[in-house]
Amino acid sequence: MLIHIHPKNPPERLIRQVVEVLKNGGIIIYPTDTIYGLGCDIYQHKAIERICQIKGVQPQKANLSFVCYDLSDLSQYAKQLTTSVYRTLKQHLPGPYTFILEASKDVPKILKTKKDTVGIRVPDNTIARCIVKELGHPILSATLPGEYVEEYTDPEIIQEKFEKLVDLVIDGGIGGMVPSTIIDFSKGEAEVIREGAGAWEA
Structure with missing residues (x-):
């Protein structure tokens, strides 16, 4: 299912x-301030496993990250x-x-590295942060499988490609x-x- 969200x-x-x-254990594809990503509720173990299957990786080796609403929310999942x-x-x-930070006890074991x-x-994306706020805790942030290609910027093409693998694709504009x-x-x-969209001064 594809839904358009302003x-x-x-x-x-x-x-x-x-x-x-998300509460029913579903998987979504949603926009961020960089690329479209795969997401689920971080406390839905089976949904995380499904995302790892889509990506073709073992959960322990996947180096999965997740999205928090703001800095005080983030502080709950990182140690001092x-x-x-x-x-x-x-x-x-x-x-x-x-x-990458030291994980607190609130981080599900499946998401911690060794x-x-x-x-x-x-x-910096209103849709992603509104979802987290409404859910009440973080959502997984995983890249789409394979090489990142230009067609992954278009939610309608993403929907055609992944509709059988995920429960919902959000169209929040071109990614x-x-x-x-x-x-x-x-x-x-x-x-x-990894050097990506964010500039970093050492």
Whole structure:
């Protein structure tokens, strides 16, 4: 199913419709401030496994990240952020970044890496953040499978390609082609893992 949601003023009714799908263990494809991604409720274990199947990866090796509503929401899922790390996050979020941080006990085990870290995003995208706010906790943020191609910017083409694999595709306008910049703070110092849409000054 493809639903059109206004990118700047998402109607509550449509956001609630998306959240119902997530609460029932469904998988969505949704817009962020970078590329369209696969998402589900982070507490729906089977939905996470389904996303890993779509991507053709083992959950333990998938390095999955998720979307929080804002910085105070993010703080719940990351272990004691130092003042300098918190300040850096505050400068860059919401924005096109994924930060790798030490995972708190609230992060589902399936989403933690062997090093007990987790990737967290707060995208500058109203639809994604409204979904998280209505759901009451984060949603998974996973890239679509295969190489990122130009047709993945068009929600209608995404719908044609993935309609049998996911429960809902959100059309929030044309998406980007460059993924988020990944910064690893798990060792205390910022380490750039992937240069993406977000500029980073060391």
